Amino acid sequence: MMNLLAVGIAAGLAALGASIGIGLIVSKTVEGVSRQPEARGPLMTIMFIGIGVVEAVPIIAIVISFMLMFMF
């Protein structure tokens, strides 16, 4: 039972942090595109790299929480 609690806390906190981070990245990109629409292509590429880098951490947390759920 305790491991389910741990899974919930780990996955929830990871989702919270990652959603804040990705929201910041996308909002700044939208700001940049609206200021300079011709820079849309490069900005989108950089945005996807940033999202990829940010997303790695919560995904690792999700994998750890799956391991907690099924292995123990």
Added chain:
Amino acid sequence: MEHGNPIWTYDVFGLPVTFNLSTVMMIIISSLVVFLVAFFMTRNLSVRPTGKSQVLMEVLMNFVKGIISGNMAWKQGGRFHFLALTLILYIFVANMLGLPFAFIAPDEEHTLWWKSPTADPSVTLTLASLMIVLTHYYGIKMRGTKAYLKSYAQPVWFMAPFKFIEEFTYNLTLGLRLYGNIYAGEILLSLLIMVMASGALGFVGGFIPLMIWQGFSIYIGVIQAFIFVMLSMVYLSHKVSDDH
């Protein structure tokens, strides 16, 4: 929920080496699919494209070319064109294979035979370490050992330990990002299928979310293939380009 794995163990000098047979099978299947697609799409090439397949392949090659030339000069990066093309096709096909259905053997362990090969950490971490080793190889080959070693002490000498650890972090995050996305997607798919199999109400309630999640998984598969190739090329350009 818990699926078994068809594990086959073989002793090499007393050390057990484990093979996950379903992963081996799925790697072979996705390699075959990529080979056949690339083979039959590039038959009957012409200067003025007549069929759809040649146009699609040219669009894909231009896309990969755009990824590389966004990171390094084409004089240096041109040699990675087909590497990046193979990588993006392989990861895309591998991500897509587990989506339409899964095959679970009707034994007591519920052995899972059909899945995405990228839903296995050994596959994705192997791909990631392959790319990282390749960056070091090309860093030494194209810039020389001296410049390669000197790049660790840039911009100041005490950054060297951090740069050294960074290589392992790149490897870990590059592999685990792909694995985590695909594995989490497949877990959620099988959870939704369990909801649908639980009864009439579950079938009605789980049908729409299952379709939505499958559509979202296609998006995730495309984005992850793109990000894997993109980051590999960024790491390659760190080692290869000598503008700093």
